[in-house]
Structures are given as structure tokens and as C-alpha cells.
Amino acid sequence: MSDSPRAAAFTSVRDFLTRIFTTAEAESLESVAELELSFTQARILFTLAHHEQPIAIGDLGAEVGLSAAATGRNVDHLVREGWVERTENPEDRRVKLVSVTEAGRALAGRHLRSKEDAVRRLVDELDDAQCLALVEALAPLTKEEPHA
Numbered sequence: 001m002s003d004s005p006r007a008a009a010f011t012s013v014r015d016f017l018t019r020i021f022t023t024a025e026a027e028s029l030e031s032v033a034e035l036e037l038s039f040t041q042a043r044i045l046f047t048l049a050h051h052e053q054p055i056a057i058g059d060l061g062a063e064v065g066l067s068a069a070a071t072g073r074n075v076d077h078l079v080r081e082g083w084v085e086r087t088e089n090p091e092d093r094r095v096k097l098v099s100v101t102e103a104g105r106a107l108a109g110r111h112l113r114s115k116e117d118a119v120r121r122l123v124d125e126l127d128d129a130q131c132l133a134l135v136e137a138l139a140p141l142t143k144e145e146p147h148a
Helices: 005-033 039-049 057-064 068-081 102-123 128-142
Strands: 084-089 092-100
Touching: 005 102, 039 057, 039 068, 039 084, 039 092, 039 102, 057 068, 057 092, 068 084, 092 102
Parallel strands: none
Antiparallel strands: 084 092
């Protein structure tokens, strides 16, 4: 008995993501490892890089799945290294806001570009018809759904 279309789609997407992750992550993680950041610190830094405005430490912790205390300890290290900065919320001085510095944003950008370069190399292996088929196949998975 053959797989259902959903099972076959799952297997194909899983295999695709595995190839992407093994190709892209090896290079990008090497650049992060050289900085001696923990996985959690890197995740906090990259999360902050996606925010245009400073974010409260508690909100950042919720976003990355850490307590405010654990987030604060990791932010302390990133502040010492110059990757992020901490400021007081002008509306409530008890709330500490964090944002990525220009150096942190540049690091996050290099990390993202290394992943994009790895994906680009995989796509470069495809002919035009395969590229168009890939675009069409991925379209339903790449549309952002409105948040309820």
C-alpha cells in the first residue's frame, strides 16, 4: 500500500528541511561557535535582530521560552560582549528593554547570509523547470496566515 499524499508530502518536506539544515547550519554554526556564544545566547541575539524596536526582557524570554531571570543572565553576557544593549523603559523604569547593537545586527546578518548562501547553492543545482516546480510546490507553505 502506498503512502497517503499527506504522508508523502511530509516525508518530502522533512527530507528537504534535513538537507537544508545540514547544509546551511554547519557553516552558520561555525561562525557562531567562534564567538563562544551558547546556543541560548545565539538564539536570543538572533531573535532580537528580528525586532526593530527594543523589547522587554520578560517578553523576550517568553518568545525564546526562558524565564525572565534566565533571559536576563544571558542578556548580561551579550551586553558585556557588545552584541546587545539594555535600557530602561521611559514609561516604567522597572522594565528593562533590550535591543541588538549594530555589531549584533551585523553578526545576525552574516549568520542569515551564510544560510541563504547554502540554500542558493542547492537551488543552483536545479534547472529552470525544477525551480518553477519548487516555487509552485512551496507556495502553500510559505504564505503567511493572518494571526487570529
